[in-house]
Amino acid sequence: AKDPVRVLVTGAAGQIGYALVPMIARGVMLGPDQPVILHMLDIPPAAESLNGVKMELVDAAFPLLKGVVATTDVVEACTGVNIAVMVGGFPRKEGMERKDVMSKNVSIYKSQASALEKHAAANCKVLVVANPANTNALILKEFAPSIPEKNISCLTRLDHNRALGQISERLGVQVSEVKNVIIWGNHSSTQYPDVNHATVGDKPVRTLVADDAWLNGEFITTVQQRGAAIIKARKLSSALSAASAACDHIRDWFLGTPQGTWVSMGVYSDGSYNVPAGLIYSFPVTCANGEWTIVQGLHIDEFSRKKLDLTAEELSEEKALAYSCLS
C-alpha cells in the first residue's frame, strides 16, 4: 500500500473548504489508491465550525482517509505537508479599499509562507486559491525562498473549466471533447480566455463555432464575469466548481496531463510570450513527473497580444501594491 500523502487545506471551515475536503478524502484529487491525511487550518473564530467539519469527515468513514488534523495553529497545520491548498484569506468587504484588502492578505501569506518553509515536507507543492490568488502566490514565493518557484502556483483552472463549459454548451458537444482552451494572466476580470488553439475532436473551435463576434465578445466576458453571475444566482460565491477545479489542478500536476492536452495554471513567469518575468501569470502548461512546463510556440495574434498585455499590466500593479504593503 502507498504511504499517505499529507494535504493541507487552509480556510477549511469556509465554503470551498467544505466542498473540497470530502473530494480529497474520496480520492478525487490524488486517485482512488492514494491514502491521505488531511490537515485543516482556520482562524480561532471558526475553530468550532472547523471541528464540526472534522466530525463529519469521521462520520463519512472514507476508506482512504488515514487521519485528520484540525487546528488554528499554523505551525501544526503546516508540519510535514506534501501539498498545501491555500483557500483561507481575507475577503473584500463592502466599502473596503483595495489596498486594505491587499495588506491583510499580504500579512497572512507572508506568515503562512514562513510556516510552510520551515515545517512542510521537502518538495511540498503549493496551490493558492484565495484572492487575489496570483499575488498571494507571489507573496508566498517571496517569503518561502527555499521552496522552489516551480512548486508554487495559483488556481485559474476554474476559469479554464468555465471556458470549456461555455464552448461545450454553445456547440452542444460533451465537455470532455473540448480541449486546449487557455486562460492567460490574472484570476480576475482582466483574464483572457483564448480559444484560438482549442479543438473539439480534431477540428478547431473557431471553425466549428464560426462566429468570431461571439468568440471575441460575449464568450470572453461570460467567462470573465462568471464568478459574479454565480454570486448573483446563489447569493454565495462559487464553491463546488472551485473545489473541483482545485482537485483537477493538483491531479494533473502530480499525475500528468493527458497526451496532446494542456491546462491553465498560474505559475511563475520566465518571460515566455513576452509576459514580464517575475509575475505569477496563468499560462497553458503540460505536466509530467510532477512538473509543469509552459507550452511554447503558440501563435499570438494582435487581438490576443493586447489582452495578454492588459492582464499583465494589472498583475504588475497588484505586485507593486502588495510590495507597498510590506513597507
Ligand code: NAX
Ligand atoms: P469563505 O469566506 O467561505 O472561507 C474562507 C475561510 O478562510 C473562512 O473559514 C475563514 O475563517 C478562513 N480564513 C481567513 N483567514 C484565514 C487565515 N489567516 N488562515 C486560515 N484560514 C483563514 O470563502 P470561500 O468561498 O471558501 O473562498 C475562499 C477564497 O477563494 C476567497 O479568497 C475567494 O475569493 C477565493 N476564490 C478563488 C477562486 C479561484 O478560482 N482562484 C474561485 C472561488 C473563490 O472565489
